[in-house]
Amino acid sequence: MAKKESEGGGGRAQAVHRVLKRAILDQALSPGSKLPEDSIGERLGVSRTLVREALVRLSEEGLVELRPNRGAVVARPTLEEGRNLFLTRMALERLVVETLSGKLTSEQIGILSSHIAAEEAAKKERAPSIRLAGEFHTLLAQMTNNASLIRYVNELVARSSLILALYGRPHSSECAVSEHQELLDKLIAGKTDEAAALMAHHLDSVTTRALLPTDGDRNIKEVLSAYAVAEGLA
């Protein structure tokens, strides 16, 4: 009964997919990074065929951009795509809380509570805390038992990491852990509307706190100012 392979899924293509996805979400591969089939396959000990399959999957999930004849890169969503993405997230996560409100089992509550504790513990380290914050949302989605909802929330949460990597403020704690705790309380209490409002506020604050400041104009200025100094242009 023991599995020979290190892990789940099916074949090695899935494994490649998981490796790349993980690397992207950890920002070991940052948006815009090239993903050459050859070197990836060589490094992972598989042929280009499998790397290709993994890249196709990732592109379907929106984590990778496949440019015909020009190779794959880690996706670089625009700021507007980012905002739209959070709009979509909000619509879906509202469904999540509506589905879950007042219906959490004690086992589920335990899982969520300990997850929040883990978030609290990891608050100081940037990379893990980002991942854990995302996982809280996917964990919630998981509990709905709604396959399509789960898939989409997963994708959106994953892509949110990209957005935050690109446009997020360096020090914004993307998800205030306390908000997760509050949300959980409302869900347990079955206060659906309040929970939904909280979720909306929670996601909205991410976009305004971490994303908005300030609309790309500032980014351009920042970028240019660095060059200006280097060129002695004030």
Add this chain to the structure above:
Amino acid sequence: MAKKESEGGGGRAQAVHRVLKRAILDQALSPGSKLPEDSIGERLGVSRTLVREALVRLSEEGLVELRPNRGAVVARPTLEEGRNLFLTRMALERLVVETLSGKLTSEQIGILSSHIAAEEAAKKERAPSIRLAGEFHTLLAQMTNNASLIRYVNELVARSSLILALYGRPHSSECAVSEHQELLDKLIAGKTDEAAALMAHHLDSVTTRALLPTDGDRNIKEVLSAYAVAEGLA
């Protein structure tokens, strides 16, 4: 400027993908049909490699089930997945109408109106009318300019066809054309809440009218009764 290829996308892999997707949505390939790589490739004049890529894409979209070592088949969502799917659809399409309400340009109104006219005209033919009804929803989503929203609505609408193919009543006109017209009217008038309610009702009626009747119990009984008669058992 004239394209050599018959259509859009990029390479031939996308073309294969489109062909298969179209065939599935037209129910030329019905749920459960086997999709052997080499016969498809042979028929389409491409190698298994490209068919494989297309199948991977389709499986990511949820239209095809990829069974390791056992080939691909057209997906057969369960009834429960179906219901959940419509729940998800409702959440997303609510966002669509909220986004669009009161903001349709006259050009867009024209497009939608003529589409509704086309639906009306094709009302009698089963296959095209199903496709057109779906396209109305994807058309609306398209107009939001929200990339992720568009993608998900597209996927969900496509999968809805599968659901209806599997569990839909033979004669249920899945989307009453008049409801599309009403919805459009509300959107133009900017009556957001009414439009949202209408959309909710519209989708809900699909699940209850076409899907619910009646919860699988009846299906089992029906199926068994046929066999019973054949065996002289009542």
Add this chain to the structure above:
DNA sequence: TCTCGCCGTTTTGTATGCAATTCGAGGAGA
């Protein structure tokens, strides 16, 4: 100095070949 175009290198696109697995049809044994 700047631009354009040529050509070698690198990377992707696609087909094909071989090994591994599954499926199904007999056939032996009970």
Add this chain to the structure above:
DNA sequence: TCTCCTCGAATTGCATACAAAACGGCGAGA
């Protein structure tokens, strides 16, 4: 007759080979 086993055919999993396209450097010409 039923079950289980074996073996061959069909199909997938994966690697590799070759063709085509893009990238980059270099030199010619303005």
